[in-house]
Amino acid sequence: MKKKTLSLLLATVLLSSGLPLTTFAEEVQQTPQESSEQAQEVETSTSESITQESSSQPIAPPTESTQERPPIETTESSNETIPSVDPIPSEVVEASPTEVIQEAPPVNEVTIPVETAAIHFEKNTTTEEFVDRIGESARSVGQEKDLFASVMIAQAILESGSGGSDLSQEPYNNLFGIKGDYEGQFVTFGTQEDDGLGNLYQVQAAFRKYPTVKESLEDYSKLLTDGIDGSPLFYQGTWKSHSESYKNATEALTGTYATDIQYGEKLNELIQTYNLTQYDHTKGEIVPGGDFEPYNNVNYDTGNSYAWGNCTQYVYNRITQLGGHVDLNMGNGQDWGYTGVSRGYEVSNTPKAGTAVSFPAGVLGADPAYGHVAFVEHVHEDGSILISEMNAVGLGVVSTRTITAGFGGMLTYVTPK
Template sequence: MKKIKWYLLSSLIPLFFPVFIIIIIMGAVGGGSTGGSFQSPNGSTYTDHWSNGDPYTHNLLVHRYGIKAEQLDGFLDTLGISYDKKRINGKKLLDWEAKSNLDVRAIVAIALNESSFGTAGVATNPGSNMFGFGSFDSNPENANNFNDEVAVVRLTNQTIIGNKNETFKVQDDKAQKFASGSLNTSTDGGVYFTDTSGSGKRRAETMQKLDTYIDEHGGTPKAPEQTTGKTRDGGGVTTGDVPQGYSLTIEINTSSYTGLSYPWGQCTWFVYNRGKEVGVSFGEYMGNGGQWMNAPGYQTTHTPTEHSALSFSPRQAGADPTYGHIAFVEQVKSDGSILISESNVKGLGVISYRTFDAETAKQFTYVIGK
């Protein structure tokens, strides 16, 4: 396995330690408790402060609603670091949160502890990123291929979600397991960093400081409750192929499906056309199934959403180890379980169905059509 390493300046304060990361894209994505949280109409999940009581066990895909750019800028300025305000600022941080679905407080914590907001190590290279994403021991300059925005999106999807690292405590625990040789990547997911000095705890402490600063500088409003009615238990169309207890809103008829940029019979061909069939639009050039979650201009969420595209990472839930997979969400039931339709699982152009229970469904990435 290759390691990703952050080369930091020796003059930095002790908060900043070199961190080693291994990215292993495998297995199903991991979930985390979101107790006390709720979903907004746009699919993001919010909580008043922390999803599970404290920042160390907080699910990093759950957000604090209504954080302002001015509050983030104010906190950054209190740290006494001569960072580039055009490169990182409150407005950009909130934009990165929206595109990656990673809690903005976690984005700040990772950028601070990895590169002191881009002022240290490989993060100072032209085109490189402040999160150290893509910086291998044997080729640290590889980080130059990922700018800050690309890095935070891929870091979220590959390292946080794909490798089941959705809390800072999990990251520390898995580093310890890796050091002792007891980490089972097939069940635990890949390790985030191999440093065992408590990098996750330090990041959680940064999140807490930022959260406290927000409280002391205007706080945040209460998040709106979900009122969109995204669940459907009854009604619709059933056929002999649809699993018992589930249904489609309208029948699937592939006779009118077109090829465009997606080869006939492939999973991408089906989801693009199925979307059109129910009145949802996806782009003609969104790439392989696993790439749809990173397609620019499309909202993603981990909240199961009817008539969205479910983008599987490589190997996730049996997806292709190189290209990933894409499926279409036909139904979300009130118990949180989902029905998906998909092509080319049982053969090219063959449409089949699968169901997932609520806990599993929360682990996937859903792409919202237009």
């Protein structure tokens, strides 16, 4: 009896001690399911909180007025279409001091980098004519306001669809889709606005009306030089005095003037395609320290006989720009002297402005296999020479340097025909 009673008690103890283990196991199995449901709730909440930005664009026939003053001025893109290219909408972002931006919870995402090389614009007659129409005015405003005219023109191309938008044409001449009024003059267009939740709705908005495109350029330059309310230095990155090149300015506009992350790259491509840097200089301006006008960035080697972005193509383009002639098959940089002699060019070891200067392989930084060729901008009284060259500091980059007299005699100079 004692053994049976002991066995019965032991079984009861074991049975009662096993119950909590089963309960805990059930709880462990249920926990992942509950966490998944919570994650779904967070993800849904996050997606609902994301808002889409949209710049306003005139979509209805305009009405003009000069009597009633419009509401507070803002700047937004007209978002018109560029012939044969895809423009991007843009807007000037002016953050309210009381605005609070709530960041979404971190999530596991894979970011695929955008290939900037994919951005490409083909030249078209419409845009070339538009550049010719506003180029000199942009040059004048840029010189006066410490701004890059090249950037100004490129933005006008994007914002007005190369002058194809109704707002940019006579009698409105608003190249940048700036809202408000100009000296009491404005025109009303139907436009789409974002309610802050990604929903678009149509309103009537007043856009500035200018006497000519020059006033539009001047008014736009005032925005860049004066900044926005409470932040007068907002666009200081676009000023010439604060930039090494126009690329610094286009980078400064990305994320400030426009939310498109490729805005700067698109402006750069337009500047290169239409050789807009020529408007960044005074007409007829000479390269600092040189004897000739600045390089105009035109590729006269349309068949790319020389490799794009390399020293040989640059020297060919520079000489052609200035009215000279060299053949399209002079060889590698180190070969120009030998080729010149065999083809009847004037070739010597005496430097002369306006000549191509050939470097032997490995000399003064020249490529150890192909040598180098540059263009002589000026010969100083002490015998040193100022040269301009491409691909010395980077593919497709034009730079200048001075070669001292002691080294200048080691090089070969080819006079264009």
